[in-house]
Every structure is written in C-alpha cells, then in structure tokens.
Amino acid sequence: MFEKALKGNNYYWMWLAFLGFFIAVAAVCYLRQYFFGLGLTGMTRDVSWGIYISQFTFLVGVAAGGVMLVLPYYIHNFKAFGRITILGEFLAIAALLMCMMFIMADLGQPLRGLNVLLYPSPQSMLFWDMCVLWGYLLLNVLCGWVILTAERKQVAPPKWIYFFVYLSIPFAFSIHTVTAMLYCGLPGRHFWLTAIVAPRFLASAFAAGPALIVVIALILKRVAHFDAGKQAIDKMVTIISYAAIANMFFVGLEFFVGFYSDIPGHKHTLEYLFFGLEHHGHVYNNLVPYMWGFVVLFFVGIALINYPRTRRDNDLWLGIGCASIFLAFWLDKGIGFVLGGFVPTPTHEIVEYYPTINEIFITIGVWATGFFILTILYKIAIGVEHEVEA
Amino acid sequence: MDIKRRNFLKVAGISTLAGLGGTAVVDRLVAGAGVAEAAAGGGHGAQQASAGAVRYGMVIDVKKFYDDPGLGDKAIKACHQFHNVPQFPDKRDEIKWIWMTHFENAFPEAPNHYQDEANQKKQLPILCNHCDNPPCVRACPTKATFRYEDGIIGMDYHRCIGCRFCMAACPYGSRSFNWREPRPFIVDINQDYPARTRGVVEKCNFCVELVQIGKLPACVEAVADSKALVFGNLNDPNSEIRQILKEKYTRLRNPSLGTLPSVFYIV
CATH class of the missing domain: 1.20.5 (Single alpha-helices involved in coiled-coils or other helix-helix interfaces)
Structure with a gap:
C-alpha cells in the first residue's frame, strides 16, 4: 500500500519538503548535541528534565487520545466513527514514534538505551513505560494495517484481529497511566505527588488527541476530499468538551487542596506556575504567561466548540476551537506540568529553565518528523478510501 | 495419536x-x-531499617562546621580531588558530591522565622544520604544505581543510560549529571579513581572503594582531627557512631518521606 504515498499533488510534496527542512535542521542540531552532550540544552542539575521529556509526556496523551475513536466504534458499535478510527490508530503510531524520539534525544548515553532490556528492572516505572509504549505501538501498527488491508480488498477484517483491537483499548489507558506514574510516585516532588495525575493526564489526553483529529479531519476535507462526516465530528466535539472540562475540574481540585490546606509544599509550584514565586526578594515567574495562556485558550476553545453557531455552521471556527483546546493542553502538560515540578528544588532553591535554540530546533524537528510520518500514513489511508469508493 | x-x-x-x-x-x-x-x-x-550485619552511616556535627568555616572546604576538596569531580566555570554544568549549604536548604521541612543567627548565616555540609529505602534505586530502569549489602548506594557509570530518572526521584538533590565532557575540567586527576564520561549521573558514593578496604571516606579523613564527621557501622551497637547517636540528639533530612537516610546531623 506504500505506493499510495508516492503519488500526490504539488501541495503534498511541498508540505513534505517543508517538514523535511525542519527534520534536516534538527538532524544537524542533534548531531551537535550528540557530540557535545546535553550541555547544549538548557537543563541543569536542578531542572534535570526539559522540553524533551515534557513533549514526550504530552505526546503519550495524544497517542492515547486515539482510543476515543476506537472505543466507541468497537465497543459501542458507533458506526459514524467507522471511517475515522484509522485516523486515530495512525495518529497513535506517529505520536508514539515522536515519544520514542524525544526519549532518545533526552538520553545522556543513547547508545546504551538497550540496557533497559538487558537489565530489566520491574521496580522502575520507566521499564513499564517502555513495555506499554512498545506494546501500544505494535498493536496500532498491526490493527491499523490489517484492517486497512481488509478494507482495500473489500472483505471483512479477519476475526483474530478483534482480539488485538480490544487489547489495544486497555493499552491506551495504560500508556498514559504509567507515564503519570513516572511522576506521581516520586517522593519529595510535591506538585507531582498526587493521585490525580493519572486521571488528569487521561482527561487532557482524551481532549487533546481527538481535538487534533478534528482539526486534521477538517483540513483533510478541504485538501484531500475526505469527509469524516458531520455525525462523527459532532460526537468527537462532545467527547472533547467533557474531557476538557474534566481536566479543568482536576486542575481546580489541585488548587483547592493546595490553597485551602495552605501547606507550603503543595502551593509552591502552583504559585510559581500561575502567579510567580517570591524567593529571597526575587519573583520567579517565567512560566506564568504560558499557564494563563492555557487557561484563556481553554475558555476560548470550549466556547467555540460548544456555541451552536460556531460549532455547526462554520468549519473554520470549529477548527480554531479545537486547535485552541489542543494548544491549551499542550501548554498545560507539554510545558507547565513537567517543568513546574522541578520548582522549588529539593533544597528549596529556585532555578528557572530556558530551552536553548539547539534544543528548540531538535524539538521542532521531532514534531516535524512525527507529522511527516502522519502525513504519509494518512495519505495511504485516504488513498485506500478513495480507491474503494471509486 | x-x-x-x-x-x-x-x-x-x-x-x-x-x-x-x-x-x-x-x-x-x-x-x-x-x-x-x-x-x-x-x-x-x-x-x-535493614537488619544486615553492616550498614554504613555518618554523623555530621553541624556546630563544628559553624565554628570552623575552613572545615567544610577541607572535606569538599578532599572528596572532589579524590573522585575527579570536575570544576566547571558555568554553574549550569555544576557537578557536586558534597557541598556547603544553609540550614533552611538542608532541612526545608523545618522552616522557622526566628532562626538563631548561626543557623541563618553559617553553612553545613550535605551529601548523598545513602538512604536505606532509596527512591533513586527504585527509579533506575537499568539498576545502574544500586544498594551494596553494606547500605552504600553506588553508581555503575558504565551502565547508566543518562535518563536522569534518579535525579527526579532523589528528594535531596544529591545527584549531578555530566552535561558535557568532564575530563578537561578535572583540575588534578587522580589515577586511582575513574573519571566519568559525559551523559551519566554521579553522586557521593561514601568512598565505597576506600571503605571496602577498611579505610575511612576521604571527607571524614580530611577533618579527622575535629571529629566533625564520624563514619561507622550503624548496625553494630558498639561502634563509635552508635555511641554518638546514643548520646546526642540528631536529625535526619526530610524524615517524613520514609527514605531512612544514613546521614545524621547533630544540630
């Protein structure tokens, strides 16, 4: 089926070339980092994870979000998602590959990465995260490919594949739960040490993932003559709304616990993220604009996708609404959650983190690689759809 | 069939x-x-705490460090020189195994607005606590950081993949990462201890290589005259360290986390 990715109009090739440019830049930047060390990033011994790991965390959510299409279609027999479950599965593949690239970019000794397999350590959540991420990736590759092939041949998918389809559903939940456990099981990091991290991760994932799919579906409608269908989009918007509100509810609960209990450790990071944290006469607040951007974009997005006129009558407003939700939760989880957790340090000092240019270009390049893969996968999927329709 | x-x-x-x-x-x-x-x-x-025959620990007499500010420097220098700890010009690359800090930083669980002057102004040494229940060992995905039978938390610099999960897990900020090639920044190289490569985590190892041949850790040896640092077997009721712990009131850093540090502070 790969031949479908080799035929396209000029816009298709220009888009791939555009992404290819950033991939090339990132490759050079990564080589610099590889030969110098992670000192080329903005990370320090106090903020020891930066935007690589925060992007990884967010993208695990995007990958898990695809299950919001798979679950209604296969468990509840919601037929309208039939055309687009493949979009969810292929998005999961691209997102997981980005996750793995971000992990590799973050390793101090990338060539030793396989030590995780050589010395398996079940007491480490990172070991389990590797297991579930690989598992979910393989499941999506298998299910997506087998079902698409069946569709192309216009036969029903083989029965055995349903075992793997159903298996992929708990796997989707597990990838984000285990990723949350990387954080919420660490003593001494008060902001992360809360049982609500996993549910919060899942809620924001089930909003951000489908939001991205809606945006992509609206784009595909214009550029690839692929209509996901009104009913499917409507249902997705409902899912996004509830999941997004659930995430904000959980954020609100964090605020309540921190500020009503008034325990300093529970408040510090929230203060740092949203208001700036005063320490020895200096106010540290470099993430404050991002966090308020998150809050504002959430309200803009939720209004646009729920107000009937912007939701039903105009694809552009709907697209902007979903993009706002996606961006809002990227700021929340892809910036605030991971970076904020390191402030204050265990010895109650405050070190702010600023990514370097080299680091930012590697990050952009990984995203570009992900979208490159996604474009090719979607080109194949839609090519098959068109072939069947013809 | x-x-x-x-x-x-x-x-x-x-x-x-x-x-x-x-x-x-x-x-x-x-x-x-x-x-x-x-x-x-x-x-x-x-x-x-674990009940093995040997569990190494340390008692730090804070008052002695307050009284003689030179003591801390001596201990740090001995440690960093012996272990080839690099000295970077840029603080962002910093690597440290043992260092001086204020009371409020070492014991953030004990804030006090009316702190006595000594605790406000003077500094005490902090280092890896060699916890009996170490979160870093739990977090490591390759067992590159591990617990020796004598309670010392060691590092295998050749196995570490540099994921820095242990740094996030350590509630004491005791771990450092080689952000860049350290060798050019080692002032006076010691051939008896390996230098590290870039991309791996390191920290105080209680001088396990000395302790296991019956010597004292470098920092303890450096301030031996003052008895400001006392090292010994916590599981031996007759050891010097246990006598001190019996007589003096000591504190642990962040005891509520249940990590069971092996480094005790006489405050």
Missing part, C-alpha cells in the same frame, strides 16, 4: 509451565511480604 492423549499432553505442558512460572511469582510475593512485615514492625507506621 488420539485426541485424548494430545489434549492431555497439552494440558500437562501448560500446567507445568504455569507451575514453574507460578512458583517463581509466589516466591517473590512471599519475599516482598516479608519485607513489608519487617517494615510494619517499627511502630507508629515507621519504617524499619
């Missing part, structure tokens, strides 16, 4: 496999329960 026999063989094969695997799982669970039971014995939910 008739169907019955085939089925019998299948069932027998599967149950043998399950039995082999199953007993292993049960054994592990039982072992785990034993640890949990031991942990519950401390009373009031306190965790119990």
Whole structure:
C-alpha cells in the first residue's frame, strides 16, 4: 500500500519538503548535541528534565487520545466513527514514534538505551513505560494495517484481529497511566505527588488527541476530499468538551487542596506556575504567561466548540476551537506540568529553565518528523478510501 | 495419536509451565511480604531499617562546621580531588558530591522565622544520604544505581543510560549529571579513581572503594582531627557512631518521606 504515498499533488510534496527542512535542521542540531552532550540544552542539575521529556509526556496523551475513536466504534458499535478510527490508530503510531524520539534525544548515553532490556528492572516505572509504549505501538501498527488491508480488498477484517483491537483499548489507558506514574510516585516532588495525575493526564489526553483529529479531519476535507462526516465530528466535539472540562475540574481540585490546606509544599509550584514565586526578594515567574495562556485558550476553545453557531455552521471556527483546546493542553502538560515540578528544588532553591535554540530546533524537528510520518500514513489511508469508493 | 492423549499432553505442558512460572511469582510475593512485615514492625507506621550485619552511616556535627568555616572546604576538596569531580566555570554544568549549604536548604521541612543567627548565616555540609529505602534505586530502569549489602548506594557509570530518572526521584538533590565532557575540567586527576564520561549521573558514593578496604571516606579523613564527621557501622551497637547517636540528639533530612537516610546531623 506504500505506493499510495508516492503519488500526490504539488501541495503534498511541498508540505513534505517543508517538514523535511525542519527534520534536516534538527538532524544537524542533534548531531551537535550528540557530540557535545546535553550541555547544549538548557537543563541543569536542578531542572534535570526539559522540553524533551515534557513533549514526550504530552505526546503519550495524544497517542492515547486515539482510543476515543476506537472505543466507541468497537465497543459501542458507533458506526459514524467507522471511517475515522484509522485516523486515530495512525495518529497513535506517529505520536508514539515522536515519544520514542524525544526519549532518545533526552538520553545522556543513547547508545546504551538497550540496557533497559538487558537489565530489566520491574521496580522502575520507566521499564513499564517502555513495555506499554512498545506494546501500544505494535498493536496500532498491526490493527491499523490489517484492517486497512481488509478494507482495500473489500472483505471483512479477519476475526483474530478483534482480539488485538480490544487489547489495544486497555493499552491506551495504560500508556498514559504509567507515564503519570513516572511522576506521581516520586517522593519529595510535591506538585507531582498526587493521585490525580493519572486521571488528569487521561482527561487532557482524551481532549487533546481527538481535538487534533478534528482539526486534521477538517483540513483533510478541504485538501484531500475526505469527509469524516458531520455525525462523527459532532460526537468527537462532545467527547472533547467533557474531557476538557474534566481536566479543568482536576486542575481546580489541585488548587483547592493546595490553597485551602495552605501547606507550603503543595502551593509552591502552583504559585510559581500561575502567579510567580517570591524567593529571597526575587519573583520567579517565567512560566506564568504560558499557564494563563492555557487557561484563556481553554475558555476560548470550549466556547467555540460548544456555541451552536460556531460549532455547526462554520468549519473554520470549529477548527480554531479545537486547535485552541489542543494548544491549551499542550501548554498545560507539554510545558507547565513537567517543568513546574522541578520548582522549588529539593533544597528549596529556585532555578528557572530556558530551552536553548539547539534544543528548540531538535524539538521542532521531532514534531516535524512525527507529522511527516502522519502525513504519509494518512495519505495511504485516504488513498485506500478513495480507491474503494471509486 | 488420539485426541485424548494430545489434549492431555497439552494440558500437562501448560500446567507445568504455569507451575514453574507460578512458583517463581509466589516466591517473590512471599519475599516482598516479608519485607513489608519487617517494615510494619517499627511502630507508629515507621519504617524499619535493614537488619544486615553492616550498614554504613555518618554523623555530621553541624556546630563544628559553624565554628570552623575552613572545615567544610577541607572535606569538599578532599572528596572532589579524590573522585575527579570536575570544576566547571558555568554553574549550569555544576557537578557536586558534597557541598556547603544553609540550614533552611538542608532541612526545608523545618522552616522557622526566628532562626538563631548561626543557623541563618553559617553553612553545613550535605551529601548523598545513602538512604536505606532509596527512591533513586527504585527509579533506575537499568539498576545502574544500586544498594551494596553494606547500605552504600553506588553508581555503575558504565551502565547508566543518562535518563536522569534518579535525579527526579532523589528528594535531596544529591545527584549531578555530566552535561558535557568532564575530563578537561578535572583540575588534578587522580589515577586511582575513574573519571566519568559525559551523559551519566554521579553522586557521593561514601568512598565505597576506600571503605571496602577498611579505610575511612576521604571527607571524614580530611577533618579527622575535629571529629566533625564520624563514619561507622550503624548496625553494630558498639561502634563509635552508635555511641554518638546514643548520646546526642540528631536529625535526619526530610524524615517524613520514609527514605531512612544514613546521614545524621547533630544540630
């Protein structure tokens, strides 16, 4: 089926070339980092994870979000998602590959990465995260490919594949739960040490993932003559709304616990993220604009996708609404959650983190690689759809 | 071969496999329960330290460091020189095994607006606590950081993949990462201890290489005259360190986290 990715109009090739440019830049930047060390990033011994790991965390959510299409279609027999479950599965593949690239970019000794397999350590959540991420990736590759092939041949998918389809559903939940456990099981990091991290991760994932799919579906409608269908989009918007509100509810609960209990450790990071944290006469607040951007974009997005006129009558407003939700939760989880957790340090000092240019270009390049893969996968999927329709 | 026999063989094969695997799982669970039971014995939910023959620990007499500011420098210099700890010009690359800090930084769980002057102004040394229940060892995905039988938390610099999970897990900020090639920044190289490569984590190792041949850690040796640092076996009731712990009131850093540090502070 790969031949479908080799035929396209000029816009298709220009888009791939555009992404290819950033991939090339990132490759050079990564080589610099590889030969110098992670000192080329903005990370320090106090903020020891930066935007690589925060992007990884967010993208695990995007990958898990695809299950919001798979679950209604296969468990509840919601037929309208039939055309687009493949979009969810292929998005999961691209997102997981980005996750793995971000992990590799973050390793101090990338060539030793396989030590995780050589010395398996079940007491480490990172070991389990590797297991579930690989598992979910393989499941999506298998299910997506087998079902698409069946569709192309216009036969029903083989029965055995349903075992793997159903298996992929708990796997989707597990990838984000285990990723949350990387954080919420660490003593001494008060902001992360809360049982609500996993549910919060899942809620924001089930909003951000489908939001991205809606945006992509609206784009595909214009550029690839692929209509996901009104009913499917409507249902997705409902899912996004509830999941997004659930995430904000959980954020609100964090605020309540921190500020009503008034325990300093529970408040510090929230203060740092949203208001700036005063320490020895200096106010540290470099993430404050991002966090308020998150809050504002959430309200803009939720209004646009729920107000009937912007939701039903105009694809552009709907697209902007979903993009706002996606961006809002990227700021929340892809910036605030991971970076904020390191402030204050265990010895109650405050070190702010600023990514370097080299680091930012590697990050952009990984995203570009992900979208490159996604474009090719979607080109194949839609090519098959068109072939069947013809 | 008739169907019955085939089925019998299948069932027998599967149950043998399950039995082999199953007993292993049960054994592990039982072992785990034993640890949990031991942990519950401390009373009031306190965790119990491990009961091996040897558990190395250290007592730090804070007052001696307050009285003689030169003492800290001596200890740091001895440690960093012996272990080839690099000195970077840029603080962002910083690597440290033992360093001086204020009371409020070492004991952030004990804030006090009316702190006495000594605790406000002077500095005390902090280092890896060699916890009996170390979160870093739990977090490491390759067992590159591990607990020796004598309680020392060691690092395998050749196995570490540089994921820095241990740095996020350590509630004391005791771990450093080689953000860049360290060798050019080692002032005076010591051939008896390996230098590290970039991309791996390192930290105080209680001078395990000296302790295991019967010597004292470099920092303890450097301030030996003052007895500001005392090193010894916590599981030997007659050791010097246990005598001190019996006589003096000591504190642990962030005790509520249940990590059971092996470094005690006489405040």
